[in-house]
Amino acid sequence: MLTAQLLYGLTGCLIVALGLRTVLLHASLLHRVVAINVLGAGVFMILVAIAYRGPGVPPDPIPHALVLTGIVVAVSATALALALARRLTAEQSND
């Protein structure tokens, strides 16, 4: 086990918890979307930390591919969430 793996991995765990707390507690939709993205970044951090093999050693490419896929899925989910929020606000102001 490398110190860097542990440091970055544990920070990832902390960021997941911080993000999840805001997702559950915040009332504003926009803050929640930001918080879900922060939560996702924490998960990516855990994965990239697991892939790390130390300086000068090629890291495991599989978690990297997973994170790359995750980033793209996260941005499309964010875009859809924002479009839903926009429609929701439009419907509410019509009432």
Next chain:
Amino acid sequence: MNTTGLLVFDGLLLISIVSLAWSALASPDARRSVILFMAFGLVLAVAWGRLLAPDVALAEAAIGAGLSGALLLVAVGEQSNRALQDNALRVSERNALRVRATLQWVITILCVALAATLAWALVHALDRATNERLAQVVSENLAASGVSNPVTAILLNFRAYDTLLELAVLLTAVLGILALGTARPDYQRTGPVFDGLARWLVPVLILTAGYLLWVGAHAPGGAFQAGATLAAAAVVLRLAGERSIGLPQAGALRVILAAGVGMFLVIGLTLLLLGRPFLGYPPAWAGSLILLIESAAMLAIAATLVLAFLGGRPPAIAVNEENNRC
């Protein structure tokens, strides 16, 4: 760099990551929160570079911080315009928060427990990380994949199925966005300074996208980073107040949105007809097939991200629909 120096660097980086995440989440002002989130994404990209994940760093800087941030900022701008009109919504939000004040502690404690469980699982997983079989299989078969960048080999060859489905997720998201409403109105034309910047920046972004697409075969890069860079060029044009931002007309736009999934399926099914497994490229052709799929995927990703920035059906599609209705 020596070990102590690296450790100090890690410490500073992680402290700034956690404090940026904390202040982005704690800020009551949405605009501030989004800007802090973008800074968080950029510092994360540095962390990915530090952990020797340059492919992820590029994607994070272009997509995670760049385009997500742009999408969120536009949403904030629209929201604050509305919020000025009616304060009623804000008051109800504040009340909702007060009602749940008793729940806050329970949720906080549960989140701390989750972090502790995750940390425990992580420490155990790292202890047993001697099992390197999958990474070994990747490096042994890299020569037959048609590319020499292992991340591209996994995304477009070994696990091409996952990437096909990922593009399907993107397509589903953009169909949802198209169904939910019409695009935001165009911006006013900007002054000569931004215009001059756009004039230089847009060609450079398009060139960079082409370079990232090509270089992905043997170095960090690929369709996702290239698609995001191409979308950034369109976003810059739109911010400059340009009416046409490079999106094709309605019919062609629909074809491009489906191009990533379509090219994947055409190649996969053709291979199936030729008696090979679905998406099992012949090694001699693998490099060219991957480039073909990545080019189509880049266009689809760029068009999807631009439509997400517009926030709904662009005028081209909307006009087309009205003609159909008449």
